[in-house]
Amino acid sequence: MIVLLLMIFATVILIEVPGMLKKNMRRELIAFFVLIALGMALSIPQALGVKIPSPTKPIEALFRPLSKLLK
């Protein structure tokens, strides 16, 4: 599973990066790697079975009081 995931990331980088290097797109490269890192941070722990807190939780906590309006 984790191997597959890393393979996918490797492929994505292989596909995208050479083109950007050729066109000398620095900002795009930075954005690309930031997003890739984010994607890795979100997916690799999941593949390893580590629980990451869901973003839904804080949102739920924030809006829970309002939801009583719907009752």
Place this chain on the structure above:
Amino acid sequence: MKKKVWLAICIFIIANFMSGCWSRRELNEVAIVLGAGIDAIDNDRIRLTVQVAIPMAFASGQESMGGKKQAASMEVSSDGATIEEAERYLAMKIPREIYWGHCVALIIGENMAKKGVRTITDFFERDREPRETMWVMVAKGTAEDFLKTGSILEKTSSQAVGLLTRMKTGYAVKLFEFVEMLAEEGIQPAAAGVRVVEVNEASDESQQAETGGRRVEMAGTALFKEDRMVGWLDADETRGLMWLKGQNLKGIITVPAPDEPDKMVSIRVKRNAREIKAESVDSIPTFKVKIRVEGDMIEQQSMGDLSEPEKIKKINDSMAAEIRKRAQSALRKAQDDYGVDVFGFGQAYHRRFKNEWKDIKHNWDDKFKQAKVEIQVEANVREMGLLTKRPGTNK
């Protein structure tokens, strides 16, 4: 660029293969369930019986080659606390994966029905495989016994009974309709009844041996209070139930001929509809039921020429009376004997008086016992078939 996309697709496909094909189930790896039967046994446990098709028996053009005819189905039973548990035990007896997608009929044994069916319909609704469109029936006796009975015309009893219900000769209900009646306020469920009968009609001995001299047939209707079966309607009362529920039915009404009361005239029902009007007279629910029936005359025993308006009117009247009688008998039985509103009068009341309904909905069945029901039938003979009158001399 394109090359890389192809590369990505290749990797994706390889990844797919690596992970295996999860939900794949080859056709020759499944046991196709055609009918399921559920009986109550001791200790709150249930017995699940499945009728599994033996595909080889369904191969086309194989039978004519001679040799012994193969059984078309096998029946396996297993016990468990829930249906799913029983199914797991079944899996130990059947070497293939149990596949519910083509289950035609859900047969509930009488014992089970009396104990309450809410616990068992859930599985068939919740799981994605069993279709909501399977027929729900209550078997007189055990469901296991019912399923083990063969059929001559059809290959299995499930198919036979499925076709019988589709013929609309008796009250037939699909699972989702049955569950809706369970869930809805102001109506109580009813389900088709089936039974096994001993017969000697098979002409040839091998057929006789195959079916064990037995046959399945429709047998009235089972009435439920909440999810427990409380009683039966016989075949005639079932017709009354269907008139009152406005269910499509195919059938014959036989009435005395207007000129010769000892000779009969038969009318085939073409379409029927009913309308319930709820009223509250002195806070007693009162219902006006209007049943409309159209039919064709298809048989006449009497000699007279019936193609006269007055005579047809007479036939219409006696037809209406007949239908009314049937409906009354069904109503009496449901209202007085069992006290269950299987007709949906409560729904009609609810729709009309939504505020009053809130107070009485919890004991509607008691209220229903006091309800007054007025049945009005409007029968109409439309066609006379190919003859105007019966051939022969009228002396």
Place this chain on the structure above:
Amino acid sequence: MKEEEKLSSVQVFFLALNFFLASAFILMPSAVAATAGRDGWAAILIAAGAGILLSKLYAALCIRFSGRTIILFAQDIAGEIPGKIMGLLFAWFALHLGALVLRNFGDFMVISLMPCTPLIVFNSVIMLIAAMAVYRGLEVLCRFNLMLMPVILVSMAVIIIFCFTIPNFDAAKLLPLFENGFSRVLKTSLIPMTFPFGEGVLFLMIFPNMSNSGDAKKIMAGAIIASAMIIASITAETVAVFGSNAKNFVYSTHSMIRCIELAEIFERTDTLTIVIWILSGLIKISVCLYAFVKGCTQLFALKDYRPIVIPSGIIMTALSILVYENVIEQTEFASKIWPFYSLVFELLLPLMLITLDSVKKVF
């Protein structure tokens, strides 16, 4: 390839229609039945009215700042840093919405099509195709949508018509109207208002690409009316078929289609309709992905959005797995939290911008 892709009004109309229909067609009947009972259809129609008002707001923004997306004009109105924060919030909304929709469809597949296949497979495969569509550009996405639209609309029409043939169908089951009071219906209408109709806020990223952005108001209103009619009629039909049992289903539209048995030919077709919904959902997810990617591109002043499509897709997929632990959390969130949470982005943010701008203009 041209950088500026111009879309015709018809293309955007159908894109919006599909966007509104996609997940609502399956989820909405059960969602509104849960609180409004048999009056769900009325809630949807009311919500459509509110949705039209919302879309008027969006269209007003679009016309006032024609040619610029919300990311850009937020910076103009509120200043660079607050504007960027707003843009970031907006991008997050697109990402979150995309993840939720993806999750919905993945769950739907797992529950109704192939229970043994892991969720991640469906999610990643759908995302792969969505990313492919976005990668090819908005114009291709619109064309693809236009290609699917006849199939989707015809199948929906067929479903709506054939449901009348279910033996249990009885329009009287819709009675009595407003049993639990009209206020309940009004409250319920918040759900459909924020769930398909308000999500049209993402089209603020697409309006600038229209060749005739003056049509935006007409288009959105038309799409909302058309989709509301379809969703409301299917909602009414689920009640007409299942009665009060309708609220017990997770996907009552799907369950209803399972009950269609017409002439022994048109039966057991639920698998095929699932296929059509995948296509429909694909478009919605693509629009979300596009909004996010385009938003990021403009936030960070990138030249080309293509390089970040795939990473964004990966993030969205990972997020879609992450957001809920189980279906219960999903229904809880969708019915109780989402209506308020999404209002922040669907109503508050655009409203704030337009007031700020008006105030600025006065002084």
Place this chain on the structure above:
Amino acid sequence: MRGSDIKKNHDKLPQNRLKTGVAYMESLEGKLLDENIEKNIKCLKTIFEKCSDIIFREFVFAQNEQIKLALIYTDGLADKGQVSDQIMRALALEVPMAVPGRVITKAQALEFIKERGLCIHQIKETNKVGEVVNAILSGDTVLLVDGHDTAIINGARGWEARAITDPEAEPTVRGPRESFVESLRVNTSLLRRKIKNPNLKIESFQVGRLSTTDVAIAYLEGVANPAIIKEVKTRIERIKIDAILETGYIEELIEDEPWSPFPTVNHTEKPDRVAAMLLEGRIAIFVDGTPFVLTVPSLMVEFLHASEDYYERFIFTSAVRIVRYLAAFASLVLPSLYIAIVSYHHELLPTALLLSVAAQREKVPYPAFFEVFLMELVFEVLREAGIRLPRPIGQAISIVGALVLGDSAVRAGFVAEATIIVVAFTGISSFTFHYSASISFRLLRFFLMILSGTLGIFGLTIGISAICIHLCGLRSFGVPYLSPVVPTAYSDLKDVVIRAPWWAMVANPRSIPGHNKKRESFGMKPMPPENGE
């Protein structure tokens, strides 16, 4: 600089030639003819060393025997009758009869021969060796005159060409029966006969560094879009390749999306089809030596249409087209749908059918995916063999192969009967439309089969949407490939799945950007005479 070197020492030529053929041809550039005919002949003989089909015929001018002449041509390419009658006979015998008594000097010879001596329609002069060589190889006859560094190129080509026959690849029931042949001139003449209009422009190129193949583009000026014409020209001129042997070479070199499985350049061997394409604003590319002509830009729908569609009455045509579209769809998805149903979604079949399919599959050992995949491969082998086998036995073998293989495979329990039905029907369906589109459909069929074998009907859907997205992004010379469907050109939709009657198709298709918007007048709908007279 290389050229002048060579001019000095001809001996070095062979070594040069050994380098590469291309470099050799290039080396002739800038090389000029000499005034001395002997030298010229020697030079050309060195160039055409070991070319036994090049004929050098030296003779003297009848008017003045001092003047030596030489005719050089390729045996088999030049029209021998013309060469001997119109050139040699005239120069060697008949000139004195025409102008008796006049003496022509060496200096006057060339002018005289040009004006009086040659009875040839088309002559050209050149002083470049390269051009001379080219002319000889193209079938022209070159006349060298002593004392002049100019050669006369006589356009007396004439070689054996195949007769115009029925189209082999696109047979029709109704419509013209002629098809293109391998000769470019014959082909353009066939086209010219369809469109007798000076606006039909035929521009020639020579492509191929070794083969110098004649390539021509044809278009209707004022109908075709100039931007597209220009684009086609630049794309053809860009080609630097040793040889062009078939239009396929050009097709692959000028495509918009070389990695796409779909053909974005259409080809046909029917002159009527090419004419129809040109009239709608497309551009045709002819290549000498092949009966296939390319037309660009091409749309997806073209591949599902046949030329006959426009000749047969429209009601019938529309019905047939619907069938053809269904068949095309079946040829793409039927096997994968079968796999998906048999391995994943048993509920899609009615109970009775499911039981009978289950009975058939009972004896089959493989999963449905493997079975269908294998049978599809077998079918492809049969199809390929059917084409490659010598014609007399081809059909017999392929039928026997199909029948015997299919029947025994079922009997032996390798495959189920239903599989055979599916595979056979799919195979047949793929022959209902244009061959090169059906190739791509066949290829994608396997891709879809893999997907539906792994993910069932979900995989199939995903595969189809991937294909659709790809198609939506595809362009052929700037024209969206899927137009007029998407982007929608509503007026063009009457010639997609159905064909409107001719009197209703007033406008030219708008999806092909061109100038001629209207192709017929309004009110062409035939009507019975009024008043019933």
